[in-house]
Amino acid sequence: MSSPIRKKLLATAGAALAFAVVLTGCSAPAQADEEVSIEFYYPDQVGTLGTLIDGYLKEFAAEHPKIKVKGVYSGDYDQTLTAVNTAIDGGKAPALAIMDQTFVLDLVERDAISSWDDYLKDDESKKWLDGFYPQFMKNSTDSDGHVWGVPFARSTIVQYWNKDYFTKAGLDPEHGPATRSELLDAARATQEKGGSKYGLFIPTSTGTAYWLYQALVQQAGGDGAISNADGTKVTLDTPENVKALEFWASLGAEGIAPSTEVAWSTSTDDFLAGQTAMLWTTSGRMGTIQDKATFDWGVSALPKDVAAGAPTGGGSLMLFNEGVSDKQREAAVTLAKFLTTPERAADVSVKSGYIATSDAAWNDPAMVAHVKKFPQAIAAHDAVADAIPEMSTLDRDRVVYQTLAPALQSVLLNGADAKEALTKAQADITKILAEHK
Secondary structure, eight states, X not given: OXXXXXXXXXXXXXXXXXXXXXXXXXXXXXXXXXXXXXXXXXXXXXXXXXXXHHHHHHHHHHHOTTEEEEEXXXXXXXXXXXXXXXXXXXXXXXXXXXXXGGXXXXXXXXXXXXXXXXXXXXXXXXXXXXXXXXXXXXXXXXXXXXXXXXXXXXXXXXXXXXXXXXXXXXXXXXXXXXXXXXXXXXXXXXXXXXXXXXXXXXXXXXXXXXXXXXXXXXXXXXXXXXXXXXXXXXXXXXXXXXXXXXXXXXXXXXXXSOSSOOOHHHHHHHHHTTSXXXXXXXXXXXXXXXXXXXXXXXXXXXXBSSSOOOBEEEEEEEEEOTTOOHHHHHHHHHHHHHHTSHXXXXXXXXXXXXXXXXXXHHTSHHHHHHHHHOTTHHHHHHHGGGXXXXXXXXXXXXXXXXXXXXXXXXXXXXXXXXXXHHHHHHHHHHHHHHTTO
């Protein structure tokens, strides 16, 4: 598939650089007249982001000496949410933090974060915001058009494959499966002829099962977003949802995948160790794979069935309220614009595997050079064209982790009936969300 944004990536260098200059120019507001101090919380999900941000903060200090930033490494996304909530309860939140995009609805309901609209009134600021891919803005924009988050380290689900197993199995190693039937054929061939123990890993862990499930529902022709934009309703009890879960369960039943849990935390290492010929996981793992793989590997968008697409993921920059002055939030906006310049967005993508968030970043010279060295990176870029919003609801912990995830695992790991499990989960979640109306 040739996506619209893929065509943009191939724009002329002159036009691309001109666009990059426009965005870069609007990302550096005037210096503060007097000193202001802010805190900035940042997580690291992939092991390389924290070091990058440390370097960016040193650069920011040199360019904006009157804005004093205390950078606080805050663990992973869930640990960051805990740290932020603790800070709010203590009366002093950070002015800025990188948060999982799906935390937005709960944070808005709690009045914990500020809309970016109030701080982006001028034309240059609006151009900056408009430069981000719209697929990365969907989770951060409410039904009234208010923006609550700005994309930073973003991702989607992609398909990795071991080219050595494909070659041994007589498959074309340069092209991964593009359809569901090709996926199953390749999985079986790599086991029967290629020497792979398993054909495909799709992680089933509690914290991420819903995310992979979204992709399967989308491919089955259902509404892969599962939740509505306001997070007040979910749709689980449809034939497409059932079909998606039944297909996933069949992989373990047929031995294509393990019948036991495929752990998110170790699945990338399992792929690198040759345990599986193919892996579905975040594009944010591409940096790890490109650094550690001892075999040739490929990456592509997920194969389609009735439809195509996968949810986005990752973190967005959010402005906080508790104990934070307007002046501090304005300083936080200055920092956010600095962190998201095309050259830094490209740097994040090159060194971590997260997807660069704008055309200007993809046409940055460092990104262009990286794509020449690792053309696999283009696949993650192209997958954004069909990307859907990540499932996001109010009362996220109860809905996703305490209700939906156990329902999925009861089918995947314990052989429960898919329709019955999803119908019960639908009823339970509807009751939970009714508490917020």
